Amino acid sequence: MLEIQGLSIEFQDVNPPFLAVQDFFLSMNSGEIVGIVGESGSGKTMTSLALMGLLKRQAKITSGSMMFLGEDLLSKSQKEWQALRGKEISMIFQEPMTSLNPVLTIGRQMEESLRLHTKMEAKERKKKALDMMSQVGLAQPEKLYRCYPHQLSGGMRQRVMIGSALIGNPKLMIADEPTTALDVTIQAQILSLLKKMNQEHGTAILFISHDLRVIQSICSRVVVMYQGKIVESGPVQTVLRSPQQAYTKKLLSAIPNRAYSLRRDRKERIESC
Amino acid sequence: MKYLIKKFCTLIITLFFISLLSFLAFQVIPGDAALSKLGTGATEQKREKLRREMGLDRPVLEQYGIWLKNFGQGNMGESYTYSLPVSEMIREKMPANLAITAMSFLMMLAVSIPLGLLAGRYAGRIPDRILTVCNQFVMAVPGFFMGILITCVFGLALHWFTPGGYVSYQESWSGFFGYLIFPSIAIALPKCAMGVKLLRSSVIGELGQDYVRTAYSRGNSQAQVLLSHVLKNSLLPILTFWALAIADIVASSVILEQVFTIPGLGTLLVQSISNRDYPVVQAIIVLIAGLVVTINFLVDLLYGIIDPRIELRG
Amino acid sequence: MRPKKGDFKKVKKEKNYYFISGGILVTVVTVFMLVGLFYTPYDSEAMDLSLKFAPFTLAHPFGCDQFGRDVFSRVLKGSGTTFLVAAGTLIIGGGLGTLLGLFTGYFGGWPDEVLMRFNDLVVAFPNILLALIFISILGPGKYNVILALGIVFIPSFARLVRSEVIVHRDMDYVKSVRLMGGSHLRILFVHILPNIKGTLFSALAIGFNNAVLSEAGMSYLGIGVQPPDASIGRMMSEAQAYIFAAPGSVLFPGLVMILMVLGFGLLSDGCSV
Numbered sequence: 001m002l003e004i005q006g007l008s009i010e011f012q013d014v015n016p017p018f019l020a021v022q023d024f025f026l027s028m029n030s031g032e033i034v035g036i037v038g039e040s041g042s043g044k045t046m047t048s049l050a051l052m053g054l055l056k057r058q059a060k061i062t063s064g065s066m067m068f069l070g071e072d073l074l075s076k077s078q079k080e081w082q083a084l085r086g087k088e089i090s091m092i093f094q095e096p097m098t099s100l101n102p103v104l105t106i107g108r109q110m111e112e113s114l115r116l117h118t119k120m121e122a123k124e125r126k127k128k129a130l131d132m133m134s135q136v137g138l139a140q141p142e143k144l145y146r147c148y149p150h151q152l153s154g155g156m157r158q159r160v161m162i163g164s165a166l167i168g169n170p171k172l173m174i175a176d177e178p179t180t181a182l183d184v185t186i187q188a189q190i191l192s193l194l195k196k197m198n199q200e201h202g203t204a205i206l207f208i209s210h211d212l213r214v215i216q217s218i219c220s221r222v223v224v225m226y227q228g229k230i231v232e233s234g235p236v237q238t239v240l241r242s243p244q245q246a247y248t249k250k251l252l253s254a255i256p257n258r259a260y261s262l263r264r265d266r267k268e269r270i271e272s273c
Numbered sequence: 274m275k276y277l278i279k280k281f282c283t284l285i286i287t288l289f290f291i292s293l294l295s296f297l298a299f300q301v302i303p304g305d306a307a308l309s310k311l312g313t314g315a316t317e318q319k320r321e322k323l324r325r326e327m328g329l330d331r332p333v334l335e336q337y338g339i340w341l342k343n344f345g346q347g348n349m350g351e352s353y354t355y356s357l358p359v360s361e362m363i364r365e366k367m368p369a370n371l372a373i374t375a376m377s378f379l380m381m382l383a384v385s386i387p388l389g390l391l392a393g394r395y396a397g398r399i400p401d402r403i404l405t406v407c408n409q410f411v412m413a414v415p416g417f418f419m420g421i422l423i424t425c426v427f428g429l430a431l432h433w434f435t436p437g438g439y440v441s442y443q444e445s446w447s448g449f450f451g452y453l454i455f456p457s458i459a460i461a462l463p464k465c466a467m468g469v470k471l472l473r474s475s476v477i478g479e480l481g482q483d484y485v486r487t488a489y490s491r492g493n494s495q496a497q498v499l500l501s502h503v504l505k506n507s508l509l510p511i512l513t514f515w516a517l518a519i520a521d522i523v524a525s526s527v528i529l530e531q532v533f534t535i536p537g538l539g540t541l542l543v544q545s546i547s548n549r550d551y552p553v554v555q556a557i558i559v560l561i562a563g564l565v566v567t568i569n570f571l572v573d574l575l576y577g578i579i580d581p582r583i584e585l586r587g
Numbered sequence: 588m589r590p591k592k593g594d595f596k597k598v599k600k601e602k603n604y605y606f607i608s609g610g611i612l613v614t615v616v617t618v619f620m621l622v623g624l625f626y627t628p629y630d631s632e633a634m635d636l637s638l639k640f641a642p643f644t645l646a647h648p649f650g651c652d653q654f655g656r657d658v659f660s661r662v663l664k665g666s667g668t669t670f671l672v673a674a675g676t677l678i679i680g681g682g683l684g685t686l687l688g689l690f691t692g693y694f695g696g697w698p699d700e701v702l703m704r705f706n707d708l709v710v711a712f713p714n715i716l717l718a719l720i721f722i723s724i725l726g727p728g729k730y731n732v733i734l735a736l737g738i739v740f741i742p743s744f745a746r747l748v749r750s751e752v753i754v755h756r757d758m759d760y761v762k763s764v765r766l767m768g769g770s771h772l773r774i775l776f777v778h779i780l781p782n783i784k785g786t787l788f789s790a791l792a793i794g795f796n797n798a799v800l801s802e803a804g805m806s807y808l809g810i811g812v813q814p815p816d817a818s819i820g821r822m823m824s825e826a827q828a829y830i831f832a833a834p835g836s837v838l839f840p841g842l843v844m845i846l847m848v849l850g851f852g853l854l855s856d857g858c859s860v
Contacts, residue, residue: 054489078494086492098483103505103581116492148581164491283707290708298720413849415800417807417820418841421827429831524713528804531824543808546723554723562712 001204002028002051002172007064009046009055020046020059022228030171033198033205035219035236037212037251043228044208048174051206052091053081069171086113090165094177096157100149106133106160107145113168128167135200136163137193155186159193166197174206179214191218212255216240224248276577284570291562292344296337299551344559350552354545359556362541368442369453369537373526376450376457377464378519384461385468386508390499392469393476393507404469411466416525420459420532427455437534456529464518471514475507482506509580516572520565606857609792612850616666616843623667627660631817643835650835652826658835664817666843672733672812673798679737680798681791684744689775691745692752702745709742715801719810727810736798747790751783785858792855796848803844819844 007024010017021043028034036044049055051066053076066073069088076084090113093099100109111129114120120128126145133141136159149157158178165173175194179187195218198205209215215222216236223233224247232245243249324330331339343350349359392401414422428436434455440448479485480503488502527539538557545553577583635655643650649658691699709717714736721735755761756779764774805811806820814821819840826836 052490054486082492082494084492085490091487091490093483093487095483099487101484101488101502101506103509103579104502105581112488112493113491116497150582161487287708291712294708295720298724409849409852410845413845413852415803415841415844415848417804418823418844421823421830421837421841424827425830520713524715527716528808531808532827539808542719543810546719546810549723551723554720558712558716558720561716565713 001030001069002026002206003065003067004047004051005065005067007047007050007066008062009043009050010060010062011058012060013058020228021050024064024225024230025233026223028172028204028206030204031198031202032221033195033207033219035207035209035215035222036225037209037215037222038225039210039251041227042225044225045176046228047225048091048176048206048208051174052085052089083117086165086170087117087168088170089172089174090168090170091174091176092158092161092165092178094180096154096161096181097149099161100157102149104148105145106147106149106152109149110145110160110164110167112164117168129163132163132167133160136160136166136197137189138163154182155189158182158186158190162190162193162197166201166203169201170203172204172206174208176208177210178207180209180211187214194218212240212251224251276583277574280570280573280577284566287566288563291566292341292559293337295555295559295562296340297333299555300333300336344556349556352545352550352553354548354550354553359552362553363538363556363560366536366538366541368449369439369530369535370523370526370539372442372450372453373457373460373529373535373537374519374522376454377461377522377526378515380457380461381464381468381515381518381522384465385472386504388465389469389472390476390504392473393480394495394499396473396477401473404473408466408470412463412470414463416460416463417528417532419462420456420529423455423459424532439533439535452533453535456526456533456535459529459532460522460525464522468511468514468518471511472507475510476503479503479507505579509576512572512576516569519568523561523564605853609850609853609855609857612846613792613854616847616850617670619663619843620666620670620847623663623665624671625667627657627663629657629660631660631664632656632815649839650833652833652836653829658833658839661817661822661836662819662839662843665819665822665840668729668812668816668818669799669802669820672729672736672802673795675730675733676736676740676798676802677791677794679733680740681744681794683737684741685748685787687741688745688748689752689780692749693756693771693775693779699749702749706742706746709739714739714797715804718801718805722805722810727813729812729816732802732805732811736801739801740794740798744790744794747786748783751786752779755779755782789855789858792851792858796851796855799844799847 004024004026007021008019009021010019024043024047026034026036026047036047038044046055046059049059050061051068051073053073055061061074064074068084073084100106107126107129110133111125114125114128118125130141130145133144138144138156138159144152144156149160152160162178178194179190182190191214194205194207197203205218207215207219219236221234222236222239224231224239224245226247231247232239232243239248240252243252329336340350347360349363351357352359352362355362388404392404395401424436427433434452439452442449476499485498485502488498493502526537527542529535530537530539531543538561541553542557544550545557633656635651637655639651639653639655647657647659649662652658652661687702691702712720717739718732718735721738722731725731725735752775761774761778764778769778802811802818803820803823806818807824809821809824811820812818822840823837826833830837
């Protein structure tokens with residue numbers, strides 16, 4: 001479904017040009033959950049923004065190709081991008097506090113994709129929005145429909161974000177650190193919600209995180225990035241159980257109390273002290 | 274609701290103090306109202322009699338009470354100079370000022386919102402650069418000088434209107450507005466410049482917010498993001514400026530009247546100040562201050578309507 | 588997204604550019620005004636009907652007005668008066684306002700409460716109207732204009748300084764001076780005042796502009812500065828009728844004012860970094 005080959009992104013407003021992403025490869029099948037993991041500044045967010053066509057003007061894609069549903073994303077015009085965003089590809093972000101517009105009602109934001117991409121009547125839109133709101137676990141959707149973001153908790157807002165991203169039934173949803181800003185218990189709820197939505201709607205999810213534990217619990221495959229480059233990729237279990245690359249090992253050892261910690265790892269740590 | 278009641282109480286209290294201050298301010302003036310009214314030729318008995326009639330022999334606070342009551346009933350006293358009821362004089366002069374204020378304000382909105390959005394959207398690029406430079410210059414031109422320039426260009430050179438040829442609304446509405454549009458432009462221009470400057474920086478701030486990215490990710494076009502997401506948010510901090518701008522516009526209209534020789538409240542005010550015709554001065558000032566406070570109240574209400582977060586805070 | 592170096596530099600450079608161009612303009616205009624206080628090439632009131640509406644010449648660079656008076660001398664003289672009025676206004680309004688703001692902001696309590704309520708009230712009146720009330724009580728004339736405008740300007744300065752002082756009052760550096768035994772006065776004038784000088788200078792520059800504009804407006808109305816004192820505002824109202832015969836006597840006073848307001852405006856923008 002999605003095929004990224006040799007993607008490179010460069011910031012051209014600094015001298016010398018700064019290479020944010022270099023030679024990135026990724027392929028995804030429909031309904032799959034794939035993770036990208038790396039520390040902040042490793043280029044994972046850049047990659048996801050490129051997938052949405054939302055790169056800043058200063059950032060240019062210098063080489064590579066992105067194919068989505070057999071279409072070349074790089075040759076898309078602004079208009080074609082607009083038709084794609086929210087309909088075929090949607091995105092949720094790290095900060096549920098600020099990612100919703102403070103002066104628009106939850107309902108208005110929930111059904112925005114429908115408003116933009118379908119010719120549905122207002123009533124029908126509302127019905128779908130209410131339905132989606134209960135699907136993402138928001139109680140009393142009728143009441144919430146008229147609420148504003150500041151009246152909701154962080155977890156509820158992220159549910160709203162997920163609902164509004166899925167309401168147009170996209171083939172792919174990019175989740176950029178969707179749980180980072182949340183409490184641990186809420187994190188787990190959101191993760192299981194994402195898994196549930198993935199199974200029910202068949203939406204593929206590109207899950208971006210710096211947290212290996214989160215990635216492990218939700219993804220089937222993972223790509224590890226470091227300084228704009230892929231250092232390792234493969235099925236989650238393989239990569240995490242027997243990391244081939246030094247960086248991946250380091251990332252793994254940075255997790256405290258992890259359940260899958262291996263004795264070999266511990267030995268290494270002691271030796272390096 | 275709590276917010277609304279609180280704001281309303283503030284309005285009432287402010288109005289009360291404005292009236293009290295305006296009343297007391299003219300009590301401390303040396304000189305005798307009866308004397309000003311009758312002139313120095315009158316006898317002591319006549320003056321004494323008038324003083325009693327005017328209630329000047331009563332305690333100050335009682336006088337204030339009477340004055341306030343009369344004022345509330347639309348009786349603003351009598352002009353010393355013309356011996357006419359002040360309310361009548363004001364009613365006759367007021368439409369010109371109201372028309373100028375309304376037109377200037379609407380022009381300011383009509384110009385500064387689109388230009389501010391444009392400048393904010395294209396910040397740092399050519400349209401924005403041009404606007405910024407123009408703004409700095411326009412803001413530096415004093416209102417009455419702008420009026421003189423407009424008189425020269427549109428009146429004396431282009432003959433679009435006859436300077437000094439004010440038409441009262443009783444004669445012709447189109448002539449009335451046709452003449453007043455020029456002072457309105459003179460007042461609105463500097464306000465537009467200021468409005469564009471403020472809205473520009475507000476839009477730039479809002480465009481960097483996360484919800485803008487979300488809006489794009491749902492498939493909004495640039496225009497849709499700007500109009501249905503950014504605009505409402507970026508207008509919030511501008512509302513206060515608008516309220517202040519109205520006060521300024523009213524004040525400017527007082528000066529611009531002189532430039533365009535319009536017989537409005539300003540002319541009356543200036544005349545009355547020169548003639549020491551205090552009832553007129555007092556009434557005009559209370560009216561204008563009352564108008565400004567009421568507008569501020571309305572802006573507060575508007576905040577409550579467009580900013581959903583305010584209800585909780587208040 | 589990581590910040591790029593270039594961004595910050597650019598902003599700072601632009602601000603400095605405001606400050607420099609504003610500074611140059613202000614210096615030129617201020618010198619012009621100061622000269623006007625003490626020296627004019629001709630007597631600004633000397634009439635010479637043979638020079639009525641004289642064009643621009645080397646001897647009379649701005650031409651002559653309807654009474655054959657030298658416009659250049661009159662602009663100089665008028666600028667001098669304007670400068671005097673504006674400076675006086677700032678000394679009264681800015682000085683008293685700053686003191687009031689410092690003390691009420693720092694000590695709080697009922698004086699602060701009273702001041703703030705009073706402030707709310709005064710804000711309801713446009714500056715020039717308030718000044719007109721005072722003038723109608725005091726009578727017109729140069730010193731009364733200074734007094735009226737000065738009083739009118741007090742609340743805005745008091746409010747600005749107060750809000751700044753409140754921010755600094757609770758900062759750690761103030762607490763540590765307190766612990767070292769510094770007196771309240773010392774804290775206010777040696778520690779807090781220097782810290783808010785940027786905002787204060789910016790406000791003073793804007794205040795100067797407002798004072799000049801208000802004075803010009805009042806004199807234009809004929810209830811500001813009275814003869815024999817020259818005033819830019821009155822000059823313009825007198826010369827307005829003869830704008831085609833003697834454009835100089837309207838345009839040049841206007842130009843001086845524009846340059847000055849422009850200069851102080853730029854300076855204020857440059858100060859408020």
